[in-house]
Amino acid sequence: MKRVMSIATSDSGAGAGIQADLKAFLRCGVYGTTAIVAATAQNTVEVTDIHPFPPEVAVRQIETVVSDIGADAVKTGMLFNAGIISAVAGTIRRLELPNLVVDPVMVAESGAVLLEPEAVGTYREELFPLATAITPNLNEAFALIGEERDESRIEDCARALYELGPRAVIITGGHTESGADLLYDGERFTRIEGPVHAANNTHGAGCTHSSALASFLARGMDLEEAARNARRIASEAVKYGLGEIGKGAGPVHALGAILEGADL
Numbered sequence: 001m002k003r004v005m006s007i008a009t010s011d012s013g014a015g016a017g018i019q020a021d022l023k024a025f026l027r028c029g030v031y032g033t034t035a036i037v038a039a040t041a042q043n044t045v046e047v048t049d050i051h052p053f054p055p056e057v058a059v060r061q062i063e064t065v066v067s068d069i070g071a072d073a074v075k076t077g078m079l080f081n082a083g084i085i086s087a088v089a090g091t092i093r094r095l096e097l098p099n100l101v102v103d104p105v106m107v108a109e110s111g112a113v114l115l116e117p118e119a120v121g122t123y124r125e126e127l128f129p130l131a132t133a134i135t136p137n138l139n140e141a142f143a144l145i146g147e148e149r150d151e152s153r154i155e156d157c158a159r160a161l162y163e164l165g166p167r168a169v170i171i172t173g174g175h176t177e178s179g180a181d182l183l184y185d186g187e188r189f190t191r192i193e194g195p196v197h198a199a200n201n202t203h204g205a206g207c208t209h210s211s212a213l214a215s216f217l218a219r220g221m222d223l224e225e226a227a228r229n230a231r232r233i234a235s236e237a238v239k240y241g242l243g244e245i246g247k248g249a250g251p252v253h254a255l256g257a258i259l260e261g262a263d264l
């Protein structure tokens, strides 16, 4: 079984973050491991607290897991501050970890700020150059290049992000008119189309997408095939989203499709 590590933050409501990543790994047929860099006190409505751990806590978890279990791919999720981003980037570089997917989480579905504003530069300078792919949503994509969101300029935005050094950029489509993800590999643009579902229960969609992408890269798919399958898994998780859990945007359900009709 391929091994994929999530370096990210705990969501106590378990819709997004590390908890969503583990569910997506299970769905994608890989063995998931975790380095937890911070804890949020969070539900489907709000984030009431964020506790970042000292950067060394992330480093030790990554080293300890990799020295025994190894990793065929890595995804990063919410990293919260510059110190953590820098320590994670340095460790990934030193251990030469393959197939890095960077999901630059900045704002929660509920509106809470999940990245200290001054940490944007650390993402751009230290982590993006190591990435096989970065997977911002439309809002994050424009925020990362310091511009106002303007969907008509999405290709220029992808080009500007590509110039920062990742091997590819995928701007996810949950907040676009078409609902398509946009893949840019420095040569061509590919629209990753698929069904658009009534989008009420999307808490964790981005986390599920980036975890699935890392899983399919670990399993040996090329980037385009991995991106198509990642959109399929994320959109399926939205389709089966759990409206009855919590009072806000319900958590996605990564295992919904395969548990349907299962004898529990």
Ligand SMILES: Nc1ncnc2c1ncn2[C@@H]1O[C@H](COP(=O)(O)OP(=O)(O)O)[C@@H](O)[C@H]1O
Pocket (backbone or CB within 6 Å): 136, 137, 138, 172, 173, 174, 175, 179, 180, 181, 195, 196, 197, 198, 199, 202, 204, 205, 206, 207, 209, 230, 231, 234, 235, 236, 238
């Ligand atoms: N309503 C929806 N129907 C189908 N797929 C969706 C829907 N919302 C999001 N997705 C998919 O989920 C993934 C995450 O997208 P997005 O919502 O843009 O990220 P985030 O959760 O970080 O805001 C993408 O592959 C996107 O296409």
Ligand SMILES: Cc1ncc(COP(=O)(O)O)c(N)n1
Pocket (backbone or CB within 6 Å): 009, 010, 011, 016, 017, 018, 040, 042, 077, 078, 105, 107, 108, 109, 114, 202, 203, 204, 205, 206, 207, 208
């Ligand atoms: C700990 C944590 N990580 C990430 C997200 C973003 O979630 P989404 O996948 O909905 O963008 C979150 N709300 N909390």
